[in-house]
Amino acid sequence: MNPRAGILVTGTEVLTGIITDRNGPWLSERLIEIGVDTEVIQIVGDRPDDLLAALEFMRSQGVALIVTSGGLGPTADDLTAEVVGRFAGREMVLDGRLEERIAEILRPMMTRWPSLDPGAIRASNRKQAVIPRGATVLDPVGTAPGLVVPPEDGAGPTVVVLPGPPRELHPMWRMAAQTDALQAAIAGAPTYRHGIARLFGIPESEIANTLREAEAAGLSLDGLEVTTCLRRGEIEVSIRYEPPSQEAYDKLMGFIKSRHGDTLFSEDGSTIDEQVATMLTGHRIAVAESSTGGMLAARLTDRPGASAYFMGGLIVYSNEAKVSLAGVDPELIERFGAVSGEVAIALAQGAIERLNADIGVGITGIAGPDGGSEDKPVGTVCFSVKLRDGPDITRTARLPGGRADVRDRSTTVALHLVRRLLRGETDVQLPGTRDRAPRLSAERP
Amino acid sequence: MNPRAGILVTGTEVLTGIITDRNGPWLSERLIEIGVDTEVIQIVGDRPDDLLAALEFMRSQGVALIVTSGGLGPTADDLTAEVVGRFAGREMVLDGRLEERIAEILRPMMTRWPSLDPGAIRASNRKQAVIPRGATVLDPVGTAPGLVVPPEDGAGPTVVVLPGPPRELHPMWRMAAQTDALQAAIAGAPTYRHGIARLFGIPESEIANTLREAEAAGLSLDGLEVTTCLRRGEIEVSIRYEPPSQEAYDKLMGFIKSRHGDTLFSEDGSTIDEQVATMLTGHRIAVAESSTGGMLAARLTDRPGASAYFMGGLIVYSNEAKVSLAGVDPELIERFGAVSGEVAIALAQGAIERLNADIGVGITGIAGPDGGSEDKPVGTVCFSVKLRDGPDITRTARLPGGRADVRDRSTTVALHLVRRLLRGETDVQLPGTRDRAPRLSAERP
Numbered sequence: 001m002n003p004r005a006g007i008l009v010t011g012t013e014v015l016t017g018i019i020t021d022r023n024g025p026w027l028s029e030r031l032i033e034i035g036v037d038t039e040v041i042q043i044v045g046d047r048p049d050d051l052l053a054a055l056e057f058m059r060s061q062g063v064a065l066i067v068t069s070g071g072l073g074p075t076a077d078d079l080t081a082e083v084v085g086r087f088a089g090r091e092m093v094l095d096g097r098l099e100e101r102i103a104e105i106l107r108p109m110m111t112r113w114p115s116l117d118p119g120a121i122r123a124s125n126r127k128q129a130v131i132p133r134g135a136t137v138l139d140p141v142g143t144a145p146g147l148v149v150p151p152e153d154g155a156g157p158t159v160v161v162l163p164g165p166p167r168e169l170h171p172m173w174r175m176a177a178q179t180d181a182l183q184a185a186i187a188g189a190p191t192y193r194h195g196i197a198r199l200f201g202i203p204e205s206e207i208a209n210t211l212r213e214a215e216a217a218g219l220s221l222d223g224l225e226v227t228t229c230l231r232r233g234e235i236e237v238s239i240r241y242e243p244p245s246q247e248a249y250d251k252l253m254g255f256i257k258s259r260h261g262d263t264l265f266s267e268d269g270s271t272i273d274e275q276v277a278t279m280l281t282g283h284r285i286a287v288a289e290s291s292t293g294g295m296l297a298a299r300l301t302d303r304p305g306a307s308a309y310f311m312g313g314l315i316v317y318s319n320e321a322k323v324s325l326a327g328v329d330p331e332l333i334e335r336f337g338a339v340s341g342e343v344a345i346a347l348a349q350g351a352i353e354r355l356n357a358d359i360g361v362g363i364t365g366i367a368g369p370d371g372g373s374e375d376k377p378v379g380t381v382c383f384s385v386k387l388r389d390g391p392d393i394t395r396t397a398r399l400p401g402g403r404a405d406v407r408d409r410s411t412t413v414a415l416h417l418v419r420r421l422l423r424g425e426t427d428v429q430l431p432g433t434r435d436r437a438p439r440l441s442a443e444r445p
Numbered sequence: 446m447n448p449r450a451g452i453l454v455t456g457t458e459v460l461t462g463i464i465t466d467r468n469g470p471w472l473s474e475r476l477i478e479i480g481v482d483t484e485v486i487q488i489v490g491d492r493p494d495d496l497l498a499a500l501e502f503m504r505s506q507g508v509a510l511i512v513t514s515g516g517l518g519p520t521a522d523d524l525t526a527e528v529v530g531r532f533a534g535r536e537m538v539l540d541g542r543l544e545e546r547i548a549e550i551l552r553p554m555m556t557r558w559p560s561l562d563p564g565a566i567r568a569s570n571r572k573q574a575v576i577p578r579g580a581t582v583l584d585p586v587g588t589a590p591g592l593v594v595p596p597e598d599g600a601g602p603t604v605v606v607l608p609g610p611p612r613e614l615h616p617m618w619r620m621a622a623q624t625d626a627l628q629a630a631i632a633g634a635p636t637y638r639h640g641i642a643r644l645f646g647i648p649e650s651e652i653a654n655t656l657r658e659a660e661a662a663g664l665s666l667d668g669l670e671v672t673t674c675l676r677r678g679e680i681e682v683s684i685r686y687e688p689p690s691q692e693a694y695d696k697l698m699g700f701i702k703s704r705h706g707d708t709l710f711s712e713d714g715s716t717i718d719e720q721v722a723t724m725l726t727g728h729r730i731a732v733a734e735s736s737t738g739g740m741l742a743a744r745l746t747d748r749p750g751a752s753a754y755f756m757g758g759l760i761v762y763s764n765e766a767k768v769s770l771a772g773v774d775p776e777l778i779e780r781f782g783a784v785s786g787e788v789a790i791a792l793a794q795g796a797i798e799r800l801n802a803d804i805g806v807g808i809t810g811i812a813g814p815d816g817g818s819e820d821k822p823v824g825t826v827c828f829s830v831k832l833r834d835g836p837d838i839t840r841t842a843r844l845p846g847g848r849a850d851v852r853d854r855s856t857t858v859a860l861h862l863v864r865r866l867l868r869g870e871t872d873v874q875l876p877g878t879r880d881r882a883p884r885l886s887a888e889r890p
Contacts, residue, residue: 019470028462044484045650050485227463298739313760315742
């Protein structure tokens with residue numbers, strides 16, 4: 001059995017729902033990577049009694065490790081270090097080297113804001129340097145140091161104390177994972193390997209089927225922990241295994257590939273966003289969006305360096321804009337409707353021309369809640385991706401969910417169509433949809 | 446002292462970080478509304494022992510109420526009802542009326558998918574109708590019923606059992622809150638009123654100052670629980686109070702208004718998105734976005750009905766697109782740089798002209814991580830909002846944080862500038878920024 005851990009998230013703003021905690025899930029995923037199973041995540045406010053009760057509960061559950069987030073700031077209600085010291089039965093002592101280190105971090109700040117009271121700064125600086133005797137110090141990323149605190153008598157959980165801001169917690173967790181103190185606490189934890197397969201265009205139940213068929217075909221899945229989940233319209237198959245199960249893993253991946261080679265797009269953890277960004281090197285892409293209202297462009301420009309291939313886009317929410325801005329023939333709208341494959345192609349072509357691009361994407365759909373018809377219910381979205389003077393992939397999808405889901409899912413579909421186009425796979429069935437419409441481009445008059 | 450509650454979120458996918466829990470924070474906010482303070486949120490997997498240990502921990506903490514989410518489905522690992530029955534010391538019994546009700550809900554589904562095994566459906570249906578004796582049943586919104594389970598001997602916490610999907614949990618919580626069983630558990634809880642003030646354009650510390658000054662000026666804040674937090678670049682001041690403190694609340698709100706009338710934009714809970722949508726009635730707005738790459742347009746079209754006022758937009762990521770698409774004079778870019786107030790105004794004007802709008806918004810900035818200079822560091826963003834043939838508000842901001850923060854914060858700044866423009870407040874200082882740049886429009890050659 002793997003060592004088990006508890007995660008303790010502190011902060012009244014998290015407990016009262018003002019802030020949604022992201023550290024708990026993140027730490028849980030990191031613990032899995034080092035072979036530790038999370039038994040419980042607890043969120044408590046800033047009261048020392050509540051912190052202590054939560055720590056005691058985790059100890060009573062027999063966990064080997066506790067990871068805390070938050071409560072390490074310079075103010076009086078930042079009490080985690082002290083409470084953890086009490087919990088571990090360790091005296092609190094001033095760490096002179098740490099005090100100097102924090103002072104060093106604060107120095108440039110004090111130069112910038114000379115109006116700050118140096119005495120008050122020194123006092124809070126000193127507070128942060130008082131730590132449980134025998135704790136391993138994690139160098140601050142912000143101003144707060146982290147701690148790895150072993151139990152005083154060698155029995156009971158080791159506590160890793162991390163600051164709350166994710167940009168500090170993430171790198172400091174990685175430091176903590178390297179410490180002797182943490183390694184000792186989870187000694188005997190298996191070394192795991194971890195693989196991810198991502199698929200787009202099949203329902204989750206198909207993967208469940210494939211796993212059953214793999215077993216029926218004689219593959220042993222015993223050493224593999226397989227989790228499947230749906231994220232933003234894609235299926236993620238996550239497989240954790242110990243090194244001796246490498247062969248079983250390779251065989252299962254091979255089996256999945258043989259069954260789903262057409263929809264399996266990532267075996268190395270890469271995302272569709274990363275893949276498309278790489279494939280766009282040397283290209284110039286432009287978009288014309290109606291129902292997604294800029295969300296595809298926003299997603300394409302999420303990544304630094306997007307300016308190398310992303311030229312720009314047209315947001316053509318009104319029919320008037322489709323005509324005047326993207327140059328869509330009003331007769332197409334009249335004849336086929338604004339939500340049609342014909343208009344989607346014209347949008348892709350308009351994006352190419354207006355932005356002098358070599359790849360264009362057109363999206364037009366009904367995101368809802370209103371505007372649906374029997375013929376084109378809410379969730380109907382037409383996509384076209386097109387190369388300048390080259391082939392296009394034009395498809396109509398029926399996407400599930402509410403307005404926000406339909407719009408977000410649309411950006412995923414569009415990215416997958418761009419990937420297909422750049423791989424020259426223009427005859428694919430429309431993935432990720434319930435309704436496999438005929439190629440509308442072939443029907444054009 | 447208010448009654449206290451614990452929230453227990455179940456589900457291995459939540460515990461392992463695959464899904465981020467949103468029910469805990471949501472329930473915590475709802476509990477505050479009915480005068481109940483959340484003491485702890487716990488997340489555990491689907492193992493009955495872990496569920497029971499978490500429930501026992503909450504009982505040991507003396508909470509009056511426990512709210513659980515998840516584990517109410519028809520499959521064998523959905524065990525919450527049974528574990529809660531054991532916890533409350535209540536026998537599990539088949540509720541015939543409930544069994545019939547669930548069958549009724551499933552009937553249309555079985556007609557649609559005739560291949561489903563009716564025997565298996567009936568069995569899982571029956572499982573969901575087995576409940577702790579004496580529990581109050583909450584009518585299913587999906588297929589799973591909720592429960593309010595009082596303690597067998599009248600001592601200890603009452604447990605509200607809700608399904609995991611938020612679209613089911615939300616309405617069923619409201620049903621639960623009305624039950625006699627829940628009301629009895631929190632008898633004596635104060636009836637709270639709740640007010641929210643939203644401000645934009647001052648640091649959080651200013652509000653802390655104002656609260657101190659209010660007390661110094663003789664206002665009593667005793668009956669008011671004031672929480673302030675920063676959300677997407679705005680300050681939210683949330684005030685909870687009992688009816689006898691209405692006068693104190695009114696006085697504090699009056700004080701905040703007298704101090705911050707220029708930055709207080711909402712006293713009724715309305716968001717900037719809602720306010721701008723309302724103010725845009727009868728208008729036609731268009732955007733031209735560089736650094737935000739479509740995020741402002743996406744935000745404006747998040748709301749159903751946006752087509753009444755949102756015409757469309759230009760995403761002008763490249764300088765080439767700024768010129769060819771938005772009609773920016775290349776000399777402006779040459780002379781002032783692509784990130785300048787001059788270019789921002791030209792973008793706003795270009796949006797107006799190209800989309801035949803009466804309000805235009807231009808955004809151009811450096812989102813990072815690269816592209817900053819000493820003069821224009823990462824986070825420098827220029828905004829212009831303009832009426833056709835009318836005045837403009839053009840400002841340069843230095844926004845904090847990483848690329849994603851800068852881009853998201855930019856959309857908030859832009860919405861606030863639109864609000865100011867539509868209120869005729871064109872001489873405002875630039876809110877939400879550290880650097881109050883001069884009005885660049887006045888400097889144009």
